[in-house]
Amino acid sequence: MKISYNWLKQFINTDKTPEEISVILTGIGLEVESLEKVQAVPGGLEGLVIGYVKERHQHPNADRLSVTKVDVGAGEDLQIVCGAPNVAAGQKVVVATVGTTVYPTTGEPFKINKSKIRGEESSGMICANDEIGLGTDHDGIMVLDADAVVGSLAKDYFKLNDDYLYEIGLTPNRADAASHLGTARDIAAFLKLPVIKPDVSAFKIVNKSLPVEVVVEDATDAPRYAGVTISGIEVKESPKWLTEKLAVIGIRSINNIVDVTNYVLHGLGQPLHAFDAAAIKGNKVVVKTGLAGKVFKTLDGVDRTLFADDLMICNAEEPMCIAGVFGGAASGVSEGTKAIFLESAYFNPVSVRKTSKRHGLKTDASFRFERGTDPDMPVFALKFAALLVQEVAGGEVSSEIVDLYPAPVAPFEVELAYKNVDRLIGKAIGNDMIKSIVKALDIQIVHETTESLSLKVPPYRVDVTRDVDVIEEILRIYGYNNIEIPTQIRASLNTSVRPDKDTVQNAISDLLTANGFNEMLANSLTKAAYAENIDEAVKILNPLSNDLDIMRQTLLYSGLEAIAYNQNRKAADLKLYEFGKVYSTREDKYVENQRFSVLMTGVDNAAGWNVKAKPVSFYNLKAVVDTLLSRLNVKDYTVEDTANANLAYGLQYVKNGKVLVDFGAVAKVALKKADVDKEVFYADFNFDVLLNLVRKNKIVYQEVSKFPAVSRDLSMLIDQNVTFQQLKQIALRTERKLLKSVDVFDVYVGDKLPAGKKSYALSFVIQDEEKTLTDKAIDGIMQKLIYNFGKEAGAEIRK
Structure with a gap:
């Protein structure tokens, strides 16, 4: 807004x-x-001053140029060469001094420099209207009134605000x-200041020559409907003050009547609609539903088929406007309009929201109506708008104000206990402070005791209906920053033996944050283009926009959007993580799963005088994944190629038939959807599965061994389809007690090896917790490993 x-x-x-x-x-x-x-105006007329032309002489070397002496105040005279035919001594003019940048109405801005023009020195420029953005006239320089003060700022003279x-x-x-x-x-x-509302005391009914009968057939969807006619108007361009007011907030001027309705809308929050009175057949306005199947052309020229529940503003024969949403092409204000019927209403928010959604129409009016406008505002706004119309378009009020309001919307009645205010705010702010804030919020105190207040909340505060809502309002005005952080915190001890969700989540967050990652939090609503399976997507029946029409099925695109946002702002090196839920429908049931994602992109370390920048790789992400699982004591999982369609390549860790994590490089098609042009590495953890495994784990402290560990290496030739994970499992089965770790430190595939073969170099760490290992024992273990590698994997040991 x-x-x-x-x-x-x-x-x-x-x-x-x-x-x-x-x-x-x-x-x-x-x-x-x-x-x-x-x-x-562009540039704000900065550097422009009012000058006085003391002398004007013909340029000695050019027939169409003049040499002038201009007083710009403070005893300073400037010699300026001017090409305008109307420059003359005795004029008050606008001068752009040396160093000033001027912004012409058309063309690019340019800077005024001291120069020589046909041999004569020139120290500034005497300006025409179009040269400083104040118009399009270029017939000659601007000649100001005689009362212009020499040396004063041009922006003050023209009263630019x-x-x-x-x-x-x-x-x-x-x-x-x-x-x-x-x-x-x-x-x-x-x-603690008063609000200044516009003065509408000048409103008066001049005559009753153009009455319009109003009939509201559906008072449920139109609880209040008001209107008045104004005749003798002239539809034309709006005055400068009105166009400037609207332009600041990005509203394009249409004509003086439409601009007034927009001015009232954004000023008071009350949508209005102006009908051409000549289009109101039978001088009758009917507010009703039940026009299903009828085709109605809106102001944008589109034919729309109406639904039975669409609330319509009609004349005696046909619809003129979709109530609270959009006007009709046939009844809109045009240059030929001489009289208008001005509508100001309070419509049912639910009705407007459904109609707006059905027709895919989002307007400034529907935005406000569907959230709830002030039911007490229509007549006041109508009077204010009528006065403005008469100011900018002439005319006179030609009917009584019609105001159909059979069942006024009552204020919300709330009982507020002082003790609840203190309890929820976390601080006793005092009863006097509470009452002063309540009154400042336009909430009426109907009755008070030493313990509580009986309140009436104005109906325009549609979100304040309970005591907790009022307390939130009190805290908001009192100031969140005025609530001190307590010096003591009281909490009960957690006696749970199993780690809960928050404990595990905090452990993961602490580890990642300590390693340079930033946590992110994204909206669970996303757009259908990101759906992995649109048939299983949870669709929003009444989305706020087309970009928020389904519940997310993956955390990937939330992260990619964050990456795109940062990369567009020159922050390309990112390490992010997010905890969140994903949603789907299966067998007519809604399914909700807790996930956890990690994303990396850009460089792992920035370049320095002694180190080169190193791009993030798949192995950086794998190290993070392995470290996290090690921190949570999750072991003995199998490694497989990823089946995640969003990944170009990667791995997945599986335990007990359930996928713990999928990770790898994000596929280009996924990157393109989010407008990311850099390589991104992504890990998707199933947090629900991970949490169950952690709860079953028992992490027991083990004393660090006093006896040394021994490292041995083996180089072997194996089939290309044999994985490191298979070799690791063979090794751990062969020696369960003394073998502590298995790693691969070299892989070679090339034409120097037999077809279909690759070379692996593995390292083994062997340690006995109770004694020092002998060479004989170590050699025995290595021989068993060599034998089983050959037997189970067809490995040939390379010397």
Whole structure:
């Protein structure tokens, strides 16, 4: 959501800077994702001053050039060569001094340098409108009024007001804050200031020459519907102040009537719709459902087939608008419109949300209606909009305000106990503080005792219906940062013998974080393009967007999106891990599994003066996987080639018929889906299986042996289909007690070997915990290994 600082200050009188307001908003739960300065014109007229042309002479070497002497204040006169035909002595002009960058209406910005033009020195530029972005006129220089102050800044003369734009990450529950008024309410509550609402006292009904009858057939989906007609208007371009207000928040000007509805929408949070009064057949507006199968053309020119539950705004003969979502092409305001019917309503959020979803229409109006608007706002917004329409388009109010509101929405009644506030906040902030914050939040205290408050919460706060919601609001305004961290922590001892999920997860996190990994947390909602099997995907019936329409089936794409985001911001070397759940449907049942992922990309170590950068490889990831399993004391698993379709190559560890982990290099097709152009290595752990194995393990301390370990090597020729895992298992079966480890340290495949053969060099660590091994004992073990390698794997020992 975009909020303008200057616009915000129309609702609250504060001298807080944009940066201070940004900190306040984030602190009270309206997180400011970005703060950007917005200039009224490019460059903000920086470096431009008002000058006075003291002298003007013909250039000695050019017929169309003039040499001028210009006073720019502080006793400084500049000689400037000017090519404008209308320059003359005695004029007040705009001067771009040396070093200034000017931003023309068309073309690229350029810097003013001291130069010689046809032999005459020039120290600046006398500006035309289009040369500084103030218009398109280039017939001559700008000649200012005689009262312009020499030496003053041009931006002050033209009264340019720079603005600041907040990008706020609005959470779905905060529909009340989806406007400048709503945002101002929160700031006012924090600063204990009043909210300034527009003055609508000037609204008056001039005549009743254009009455429109309104009939609401479905009061459930349209609890409140209001409207008024304005005749004698002129549809044209909006005035500068209005277009600038909308432009700051990224809204393109359409015409003065549509711009007023957008201004009220973003200002007060109340969506409006303007109908061409001439299109309202029978001078009758009917709000109803039940038009299933009828084709309706919306403002974007698309024919849409209506559903039975679509709430429609109709005239006496046909539909004109999809209520709360989108207007119709036949009833919209055009240049020929002379009178309008202005609609302001409160629609059922569920009805609007379903209609918006069915037609795939997401508009600023539906965004607010489907989350819940203020049912007390329609008439006030209508009066404010009518005054604005008369200001920018002329005309007069030509009917009574129709306001059909048969069952007013009641405030939420909440009982709030002081002790619960203190308990949930974790600090006693005092009853007076609680009451002051409650009042600042526009919550009415109906009755109070020494122990509790009886409250009425305004209906525009659709997310505050229980005492815990009110407590959250109190804490939000009081300030999370004002809750001190306690010096003592009380906790009960965990007497569980088996490690629980959190214990295992913390052990994994500690190990990875200590080795340079960062933990990430991603949304469980994702897009269908990432589905491994779309038929088994858990689909969202009412998704927020097309990119969040299914529950994720893998943690891979969450990680790849994080990698893409960081790589696009020049952070290419990443080590990430995530704990999360994946979802699927099988045999009409929902299945939820706990997973754990590790991702690595970029370089393993940065380049230095004495070391070269080393790219991450498959073996870096394998080392992490093996270290994690060793830390959790998970052993005796088998190694197989991965069957994960998202991996180009890799391995999987299997125990008791269940896959512990799949890991390897991510396939290019998966990388392309997430717009990642670097190689990524990924490990996917089945955390549920891993947790069960850890719970069965008993890690027993064993004293470090006092007797030395002995290392021996063997080089052998084997068939290419024989794996290291097979050789390792043969070795461990051959010597169960004294053989401590088996590793491969060299592999060779080439034309110097027989066809179908490869060479492996293995190292063995042998140790007796009770005595020093003799050469005879060691040789005996090695002979048994050589024999069994030959017998079971067809190995030939190489000398």
